[in-house]
Amino acid sequence: MTASQLHDHLVRTLMRKAGGTLRRWRTVVGPVRVHDPATHVHCNWSVTPTGTSREIAEVERLLDVVRLEHPIITAG
Template sequence: MISPGDLARGTAARNLQAMHASQIQSLILARLVRSSGGTRQHWRRAIGEIRVYSMKTHPHCNWDVYAAGNAADVKAVNAAVDEIRMDHPHITG
């Protein structure tokens, strides 16, 4: 958790270590199983591959997910991704 003092000192970014794509996928899976039910296998198919982009071309956020499945699955995946992206905008391949 980032403290208000970290934000004021500008040290918040140093306290968050870049995560690997597989770790982000695990976070998304856990959140979807907890919030929407279903199996990890079902949500893993809906999430697909985590795509990692260069920081030179994507300085704001260097990863994305292209959800698949029915409309409810895509909506759930996109909501989970949006929440996780706020805490982890940059990841490593």
């Protein structure tokens, strides 16, 4: 999975589970940062969500699940 595919997956899943618009969730999730797997062995990506406390909590809950399913991604 690439960073852009992961971002799309996060945004669409949040929209389905929590409602709202794609545009809003794209803003809340922000960019997916890809780290070097040599230094981030267990999970080489991260996001820093911004928004309301409810929105951030929704993102964090989803991230816990998605990190288990897709711990290593590629840039792109």
